[in-house]
Amino acid sequence: xxxxxxxxxxxxxxxxxxxxxxxxxxxxxxxxxxxxxxxxxxxxxxxxxxxxxxxxxxxxxxxxxxxxxxxxxxxxxxxxxxxx
Amino acid sequence: xxxxxxxxxxxxxxxxxxxxxxxxxxxxxxxxxxxxxxxxxxxxxxxxxxxxxxxxxxxxxxxxxxxxxxxxxxxxxxxxxxxx
Numbered sequence: 692x693x694x695x696x697x698x699x700x701x702x703x704x705x706x707x708x709x710x711x712x713x714x715x716x717x718x719x720x721x722x723x724x725x726x727x728x729x730x731x732x733x734x735x736x737x738x739x740x741x742x743x744x745x746x747x748x749x750x751x752x753x754x755x756x757x758x759x760x761x762x763x764x765x766x767x768x769x770x771x772x773x774x775x
Numbered sequence: 776x777x778x779x780x781x782x783x784x785x786x787x788x789x790x791x792x793x794x795x796x797x798x799x800x801x802x803x804x805x806x807x808x809x810x811x812x813x814x815x816x817x818x819x820x821x822x823x824x825x826x827x828x829x830x831x832x833x834x835x836x837x838x839x840x841x842x843x844x845x846x847x848x849x850x851x852x853x854x855x856x857x858x859x
Binding site for chain 2: 694695698699701702703704705706707708709710712713715716717720722723724725726727728729730731733734736737738740741743744747748750752
Protein backbone atom coordinates (compact mmCIF):
# COMPACT_ATOMS: atom_id res chain seq x y z
CA UNK A 692 0.00 0.00 0.00
CA UNK A 693 1.35 3.39 -0.97
CA UNK A 694 2.51 5.71 1.81
CA UNK A 695 0.85 8.91 0.56
CA UNK A 696 -2.82 7.77 0.60
CA UNK A 697 -2.18 6.10 3.99
CA UNK A 698 -0.89 9.43 5.29
CA UNK A 699 -4.03 11.10 3.89
CA UNK A 700 -6.25 8.58 5.67
CA UNK A 701 -4.38 9.02 8.98
CA UNK A 702 -4.63 12.83 8.61
CA UNK A 703 -8.33 12.55 7.79
CA UNK A 704 -8.86 10.16 10.69
CA UNK A 705 -7.30 12.68 13.13
CA UNK A 706 -9.14 15.80 11.87
CA UNK A 707 -12.41 13.81 11.73
CA UNK A 708 -12.36 11.95 15.08
CA UNK A 709 -11.16 15.25 16.64
CA UNK A 710 -14.78 16.42 16.58
CA UNK A 711 -16.04 13.41 18.55
CA UNK A 712 -14.64 14.63 21.92
CA UNK A 713 -16.06 18.08 21.05
CA UNK A 714 -19.55 16.64 20.38
CA UNK A 715 -19.27 14.60 23.62
CA UNK A 716 -18.16 17.63 25.68
CA UNK A 717 -20.93 19.84 24.26
CA UNK A 718 -23.50 17.12 24.96
CA UNK A 719 -22.22 16.42 28.49
CA UNK A 720 -21.78 20.04 29.64
CA UNK A 721 -24.81 21.35 27.66
CA UNK A 722 -22.62 24.36 26.94
CA UNK A 723 -21.17 25.62 23.65
CA UNK A 724 -20.85 29.30 24.46
CA UNK A 725 -17.05 29.37 23.99
CA UNK A 726 -17.50 28.05 20.45
CA UNK A 727 -17.59 30.96 18.00
CA UNK A 728 -20.69 30.81 15.73
CA UNK A 729 -18.63 32.46 12.97
CA UNK A 730 -16.06 29.67 13.27
CA UNK A 731 -18.71 26.94 13.08
CA UNK A 732 -20.49 28.40 10.03
CA UNK A 733 -17.32 29.25 8.08
CA UNK A 734 -15.83 25.86 8.97
CA UNK A 735 -18.96 23.95 7.86
CA UNK A 736 -19.02 25.82 4.52
CA UNK A 737 -15.27 25.24 4.04
CA UNK A 738 -15.47 21.52 4.83
CA UNK A 739 -18.34 21.17 2.33
CA UNK A 740 -16.20 22.85 -0.35
CA UNK A 741 -13.21 20.58 0.50
CA UNK A 742 -15.59 17.64 -0.02
CA UNK A 743 -16.47 18.89 -3.53
CA UNK A 744 -12.75 19.59 -4.19
CA UNK A 745 -11.87 16.02 -3.14
CA UNK A 746 -14.55 14.61 -5.47
CA UNK A 747 -13.21 16.71 -8.39
CA UNK A 748 -9.54 15.72 -7.89
CA UNK A 749 -10.66 12.15 -7.04
CA UNK A 750 -8.77 11.90 -3.74
CA UNK A 751 -10.71 9.42 -1.63
CA UNK A 752 -9.03 10.37 1.73
CA UNK A 753 -10.22 13.98 1.22
CA UNK A 754 -13.74 12.84 0.27
CA UNK A 755 -14.23 10.47 3.23
CA UNK A 756 -12.60 12.72 5.85
CA UNK A 757 -14.54 15.83 4.84
CA UNK A 758 -17.83 13.94 4.42
CA UNK A 759 -17.71 12.63 8.00
CA UNK A 760 -16.31 15.90 9.42
CA UNK A 761 -19.11 17.86 7.74
CA UNK A 762 -21.67 15.64 9.51
CA UNK A 763 -19.98 16.06 12.93
CA UNK A 764 -19.63 19.84 12.56
CA UNK A 765 -23.33 20.12 11.64
CA UNK A 766 -24.06 18.16 14.84
CA UNK A 767 -22.02 20.68 16.89
CA UNK A 768 -23.88 23.56 15.16
CA UNK A 769 -27.22 21.95 16.15
CA UNK A 770 -26.02 21.50 19.77
CA UNK A 771 -24.79 25.11 19.92
CA UNK A 772 -28.04 26.61 18.69
CA UNK A 773 -29.97 24.31 21.03
CA UNK A 774 -27.95 24.98 24.21
CA UNK A 775 -26.95 28.67 23.81
CA UNK B 776 -7.71 29.97 -14.22
CA UNK B 777 -8.90 26.42 -13.63
CA UNK B 778 -11.99 25.92 -11.48
CA UNK B 779 -10.68 23.07 -9.31
CA UNK B 780 -7.68 24.83 -7.70
CA UNK B 781 -9.85 27.94 -7.22
CA UNK B 782 -12.39 25.77 -5.37
CA UNK B 783 -9.54 24.38 -3.25
CA UNK B 784 -8.37 27.90 -2.39
CA UNK B 785 -11.92 29.02 -1.48
CA UNK B 786 -12.37 25.88 0.67
CA UNK B 787 -9.00 26.48 2.32
CA UNK B 788 -9.83 30.15 2.84
CA UNK B 789 -13.07 29.20 4.67
CA UNK B 790 -11.62 26.46 6.90
CA UNK B 791 -8.62 28.68 7.68
CA UNK B 792 -10.26 32.05 8.40
CA UNK B 793 -12.89 30.10 10.41
CA UNK B 794 -10.37 29.97 13.26
CA UNK B 795 -9.92 33.75 13.36
CA UNK B 796 -13.33 34.43 15.05
CA UNK B 797 -12.51 31.54 17.42
CA UNK B 798 -9.14 33.08 18.36
CA UNK B 799 -10.86 36.47 18.77
CA UNK B 800 -13.65 35.03 20.95
CA UNK B 801 -11.19 33.12 23.15
CA UNK B 802 -9.06 36.25 23.53
CA UNK B 803 -12.03 38.55 24.26
CA UNK B 804 -13.88 36.25 26.70
CA UNK B 805 -10.67 34.80 28.24
CA UNK B 806 -12.58 31.50 28.25
CA UNK B 807 -11.95 28.29 26.31
CA UNK B 808 -13.52 25.80 28.66
CA UNK B 809 -16.14 24.62 26.12
CA UNK B 810 -13.33 23.70 23.72
CA UNK B 811 -12.43 20.03 24.12
CA UNK B 812 -8.66 19.54 24.71
CA UNK B 813 -8.93 16.18 22.89
CA UNK B 814 -10.41 17.98 19.89
CA UNK B 815 -7.66 20.60 19.82
CA UNK B 816 -4.79 18.11 20.11
CA UNK B 817 -6.19 15.59 17.59
CA UNK B 818 -7.09 18.42 15.21
CA UNK B 819 -3.60 19.99 15.43
CA UNK B 820 -1.94 16.61 14.74
CA UNK B 821 -4.34 15.93 11.84
CA UNK B 822 -3.83 19.36 10.26
CA UNK B 823 -0.06 18.85 10.46
CA UNK B 824 -0.42 15.50 8.67
CA UNK B 825 -2.68 17.10 5.99
CA UNK B 826 0.11 19.64 5.47
CA UNK B 827 2.64 16.84 4.83
CA UNK B 828 0.07 15.06 2.59
CA UNK B 829 -0.43 18.28 0.57
CA UNK B 830 3.34 18.65 0.13
CA UNK B 831 3.64 15.02 -1.07
CA UNK B 832 0.77 15.25 -3.61
CA UNK B 833 1.94 18.80 -4.51
CA UNK B 834 -1.46 20.46 -4.03
CA UNK B 835 -0.72 24.07 -3.12
CA UNK B 836 -4.25 24.86 -1.78
CA UNK B 837 -3.87 22.01 0.75
CA UNK B 838 -0.36 23.17 1.73
CA UNK B 839 -1.26 26.84 2.29
CA UNK B 840 -4.61 26.21 4.00
CA UNK B 841 -3.24 23.63 6.42
CA UNK B 842 -0.07 25.61 7.11
CA UNK B 843 -2.05 28.67 8.23
CA UNK B 844 -4.73 26.60 10.02
CA UNK B 845 -2.02 24.74 11.96
CA UNK B 846 -0.66 28.09 13.20
CA UNK B 847 -4.12 29.35 14.25
CA UNK B 848 -5.03 26.08 16.02
CA UNK B 849 -1.72 26.19 17.95
CA UNK B 850 -2.67 29.74 18.99
CA UNK B 851 -6.05 28.47 20.31
CA UNK B 852 -4.24 25.63 22.18
CA UNK B 853 -1.94 28.21 23.83
CA UNK B 854 -4.96 30.40 24.80
CA UNK B 855 -6.81 27.37 26.21
CA UNK B 856 -3.94 26.23 28.39
CA UNK B 857 -3.39 29.82 29.52
CA UNK B 858 -7.02 30.66 30.38
CA UNK B 859 -8.39 27.32 31.69
